[in-house]
Amino acid sequence: MxxxxxxxxxxxxxxxxxxxxxxxxxxxxxxxxxxxxxxxALGEEKSYGDAQLVDAQGNTIDASDGEAYFAEAKLTRERSRDEAVETLAQMMQEADVDPDIKAEMSLKAVELAKSIETEGKIENLIKAKGFDECMVYYDTENVDVVVKTEGEGLGTDQVAQMKDIIIKETSIPVENISIVEIN
Structure with missing residues (x-):
C-alpha cells in the first residue's frame, strides 16, 4: 500500500x-x-428598522375618522400652544418677577418656538415621502409620530425613512421615537 x-x-x-x-x-x-x-460590528447600537407600531388596540379607523382625528389633533395642539404662549407672556409682563426668572421664561419661549418649528419641519418632510397626513409631537426627550396609512400599513423601509428624518432634525435617540398608524 x-x-x-x-x-x-x-x-x-x-x-x-x-x-x-x-x-x-x-x-x-x-x-x-x-x-x-x-x-x-461597528459598535453602533441603532437599528432604524425596528418599529414600535401601534394601531389603536387593533381597531381600524376608516378614512373619515382618520381625517377627523388629524383635524381635532391639530386644533388641540394649537390651543395648548396658545395657552402656553399666553401664560409665558403674562408672566413676562408682570413687574415684580425676578430678572433671572424672566430670563428663564424667555429661554422657555425660545425652546417652545424651536419645538414648533421642528415639528412642522418633520411633518412636512414625512408628507414629502408620500404620506397623506401626519402629526408630530416633539419634546426634548421624545418624538411621537401619528401617520395616516393606506392598506397594509407601514413597511420597515417607511419606518426607517421616518426615523431617519427625525434623527437628522433632532438629537432624539432612536429608542425614544414612537410611530402610531391610523388607517
Whole structure:
C-alpha cells in the first residue's frame, strides 16, 4: 500500500478543513449575538428598522375618522400652544418677577418656538415621502409620530425613512421615537 499524497488531496483536505472552520465560526456567532449586522460590528447600537407600531388596540379607523382625528389633533395642539404662549407672556409682563426668572421664561419661549418649528419641519418632510397626513409631537426627550396609512400599513423601509428624518432634525435617540398608524 503505497500512499502517495498528491496536490489534489492536499487541496481537497484544506478546503474541507476551511469549510469546517467556517461552519463552526458561523455557529458560534449565531449563538452569541443572534444577529450580526454592520451596525453591531461597528459598535453602533441603532437599528432604524425596528418599529414600535401601534394601531389603536387593533381597531381600524376608516378614512373619515382618520381625517377627523388629524383635524381635532391639530386644533388641540394649537390651543395648548396658545395657552402656553399666553401664560409665558403674562408672566413676562408682570413687574415684580425676578430678572433671572424672566430670563428663564424667555429661554422657555425660545425652546417652545424651536419645538414648533421642528415639528412642522418633520411633518412636512414625512408628507414629502408620500404620506397623506401626519402629526408630530416633539419634546426634548421624545418624538411621537401619528401617520395616516393606506392598506397594509407601514413597511420597515417607511419606518426607517421616518426615523431617519427625525434623527437628522433632532438629537432624539432612536429608542425614544414612537410611530402610531391610523388607517
Amino acid at each position: 503505497n500512499m502517495i499524497i498528491g496536490k489534489k488531496q492536499i487541496i481537497l483536505a484544506s478546503l474541507i478543513v476551511g469549510l469546517g472552520i467556517a461552519v463552526y465560526v458561523n455557529y458560534q456567532f449565531a449563538q452569541a449575538d443572534g444577529d450580526l449586522t454592520a451596525t453591531n
